[in-house]
Amino acid sequence: MPGSIGAGGAAAKSALSVQSADSAIFVPRMATPVSDPNQSNSYTNPAGVDAYGQSSIMNSQFVHGYNPIAQISPPVGVDPKSIQPPTYDYNSLGPYTQPSQDIYYQQAPPAHYQPLNYHLYAPLPPHKINLLPYQRTVQGFFQSDNLREELQRKTEAALQILPTSGLPETLDVYYSLVPLDTNTEKSSRIFGYNTWLYKAFSKSDGNTYALRRLEGFKLTDEKAIATVQQWRRLSNANIVTLFEAFTTRAFGDNSIIFVYDYHPLSSTLFDTHFGPSARYPISRSPAVPEQVLWSYLVQLSSALKTIHSANLAARVLDASKVILTSKMRVRLSAVGIMDVVSGNGDYNGGPESMQALHQDDLYNLGRLILSIACNNNAISANANVPQQVISKSLEYAGQSYSVGLKTALVYLLGNKSISAGSVGKDGLKEPLKNIDEFLRIIAPYVQQNLNSSLHYQDILESELCKELENGRLVRLLCKFNFINERPEYDHDSAWSETGDRYLLKLFRDYVFHQNDENGHPVVDLGHVLRCLNKLDAGVDEKVMLVSRDEQSCLIVSYKELKNCVDAVFRDLSRPNG
């Protein structure tokens, strides 16, 4: 029983008769509307808070039989309380919801959830603050606002759930499916089947995955799905890892599901460069800076190197299947699907032998980069783009970009369908392109890219360093709060009035509850951090603690205070407390 229930509660308890033990079990009716508000035994609560202290918001969720927060177990390591149903961009949900339809409720109750407030920290002032070398601003103790906001948005996207989507509740070990497709017009251009993409949690490890569904696909050759194991073994920072594939009838048809790593808030290269909200202004010529093209080229070449070395072929070098997962970070998604869809036979040396597939990969990489450079999606989208268009576009790229880029593109786009043993016009065997040779050609640019990625790593590391001590201080504060003012000892004046606990109570006042000479509270983060750091380090420096009635003062060292914290906390954490 909560200790807060006062005399009224006690009286109500004593008024219960013995017969009440035989009464029917109480079944809460949740938010069932009260039919007659004047009825004396009806329970109405204008504050919207029920007898259990829960707000009626929660009850209204139960009316629909689905409480998005309570019913999903959160991913491992995620505090369930931190799960916030985010707001949705209705347009992006396409076929699943109507703009007028409320995401959580059929009958549009008031909006209970607000979007996350990303600006809880005071931003840096616009003007320059002249600090002495040893001084720091408050912001200096925390990671930068931009990085924090980006990570928060990604976490929010990863935790997003959609209770009324009409999608299957579970798919194998995956549950809480949320559609990720931004494009509602499905096309079977790439795989020959309509595809859908969902985010889901896994019951087996609590992680989030991206599930790609091929609609209406019937697996005829079990061996075809075995290539997934080969893909699973690949480890490359520019490939979205494929974990498994399985068939399902949960959607009412024959579908196959490919399970990939989930990268929150990613966008495709198509959306970034050719979509309605493309990032680079087409008014500028060239629209896309050359470093961006090199960055894509180097990263995708690295992906191809890993894939080709494993005797596999990418076969999806298309603007809609390369995703940007953070600043200038691209990954090849949807790998492995073509191998399953087209059966295992491709690798058996026929016209589409592995060598020919590798040639195609290199050619398609060239088409993709050229299409971005010339801002012309047709070059990438149309597999049979005429050679004149390619030549004209290469000419344009030669005028707008460096010789190095043009040379790289010419290598990739030369000899489109050359296969092993092809004979050229001069009667000599045509040399095959290969990724190792290409990497040699672009080596200086690989070095530049490596350099900037290491610089970025340094920036992230220094951001991490800013928060380095914060975790230590939070742990110390937690210990402090475990110890100070425990409610069960409220009436035991001796508990925190003697010995170690008394010292800690006074120290807490010293750290947090000081007043200035005008009686105003001192709110000084620097003072708090200084004291807590000294306490954590247990330095010999002494501090004077004054009793609340100001009648006595105690002089103790931080070292002694640290011993007090440890001793009292040990006392508390003993099994019999």
Ligand SMILES: Nc1ncnc2c1ncn2[C@@H]1O[C@H](COP(=O)(O)OP(=O)(O)OP(=O)(O)O)[C@@H](O)[C@H]1O
């Ligand atoms: N592994 C992933 N993790 C998270 N998001 C992804 C992942 N792969 C793709 N996405 C995102 O999901 C959305 C849909 O991807 P998809 O590959 O279906 O593109 P699309 O433009 O809809 O292409 P298509 O017309 O072939 O379906 C894109 O915004 C993409 O950035």
